[in-house]
Amino acid sequence: MPHDLIFSHHQISPLLAKNPASVISISPNLGRTKVHVRRVESGWALPDGELLTDANLNTISSDLNGCFRLVGSQLKKVQTFSSRTNRYYSLMPTAGAPTMLISGIPMHRVKDITPDMDTRQKLKALGKPYGRILDTASGLGYTAIMAAQTAEQVVTIEFDPAVHEICRQNPWSAELFTLSNIQPLIGDSVDLVAAFPDATFNAIIHDPPTFSLAGEMYALETYQHLYRILKPGGRLFHYIGNPNSRYGANTGRGVIARLGQVGFRVSAKPRAFGVLAVKENKGL
Structure with missing residues (x-):
């Protein structure tokens, strides 16, 4: 699975600023690298043609503990349930590398x-x-x-x-x-x-x-x-x-x-x- 186009509220915050510039640099991979995105009518266009819609931004910004993959035009939260341990795992953003929540408890x-x-x-x-x-x-x-x-x-x-x-x-x-x-x-x-x-x-x-x-x-x-x-x-x-x-x-x-x-x-x-x-x- 490619390690790109994954966002949290940290990465999209510049896009939600009042009167943002028409072109902004953000990270498409939780802070590993940066790209320029361009404001379009329904959201923000990424370099390879993908679109972060305004609805996508609302979903991401409303979940401070979530990380989301952009697949086509849909967001998929990074999470899974383990039948082996009966635990729920999800990726939680920080200002640096993300941590993992284990049934709601941070690993780090x-x-x-x-x-x-x-x-x-x-x-x-x-x-x-x-x-x-x-x-x-x-x-x-x-x-x-x-x-x-x-x-x-x-x-x-x-x-x-x-x-x-x-x-x-x-x-x-x-x-x-x-x-x-x-x-x-x-x-x-x-x-x-x-x-x-x-x-x-x-x-x-x-x-x-x-x-x-x-x-x-x-x-x-x-x-x-x-x-x-x-x-x-x-x-x-x-x-x-x-x-x-x-x-x-x-x-x-x-x-x-x-x-x-x-x-x-x-x-x-x-x-x-x-x-x-x-x-x-x-x-x-």
């Missing part, structure tokens, strides 16, 4: 930060990715895409195929399927992690859903396997949540204790809402 931090900024903070906390990287929870693929800029290979796991359906419509997720050094997998991270050979990865990003949705990804046995598949000296960034919230503080205490129990040296990374766990090289 969106207060005073955009998902792409959030991803950069996680990778900064991890340290520059190199060698072979594991991303245990793909989501929209931003972590894998950013890590692939410096890593030799990124293996990224997504539990729900419906999430990939959203990714294939999101311009910011395109590289998840096109970069040759990203290997996207569909499956249960807990099972796949247990099956990897010892000392496979140089670093791991572990950004699971909340404990209530995926408690097994916080289990001692899972941490034992994460430790096992890391190379000596390898690093694990574990996203937890706001350390100043009740959930973040309570969950964080358990995470730190269990990571330490399996052998990691753990340090807090509060700006990234997580912790860094290092598998020390005992041969040094």
Whole structure:
């Protein structure tokens, strides 16, 4: 599916200004690139002949949490329902990369930060990715895409195929399927992690859903396997949540204790809402 002609209220706001110019530059793909559009009688003409009608603009502007593909003259909201998880997914715009709503809950931090900024903070906390990287929870693929800029290979796991359906419509997720050094997998991270050979990865990003949705990804046995598949000296960034919230503080205490129990040296990374766990090289 092509990653073009997808709009949110952010992109069309210049077209709704009072007395707009007859030619305006807007993004047709949620901020990735820009094109010039021209005012015509019934709306705005795009360079390849497509038309954003005034009715289209009203629909987009009335849904602050929606992203819409323009297919012919019709708008199709980027959303899907998963029969596997009984969850509803939709793409939610921000001032930067969009996030995904999972039954109405944003996947990324969106207060005073955009998902792409959030991803950069996680990778900064991890340290520059190199060698072979594991991303245990793909989501929209931003972590894998950013890590692939410096890593030799990124293996990224997504539990729900419906999430990939959203990714294939999101311009910011395109590289998840096109970069040759990203290997996207569909499956249960807990099972796949247990099956990897010892000392496979140089670093791991572990950004699971909340404990209530995926408690097994916080289990001692899972941490034992994460430790096992890391190379000596390898690093694990574990996203937890706001350390100043009740959930973040309570969950964080358990995470730190269990990571330490399996052998990691753990340090807090509060700006990234997580912790860094290092598998020390005992041969040094």
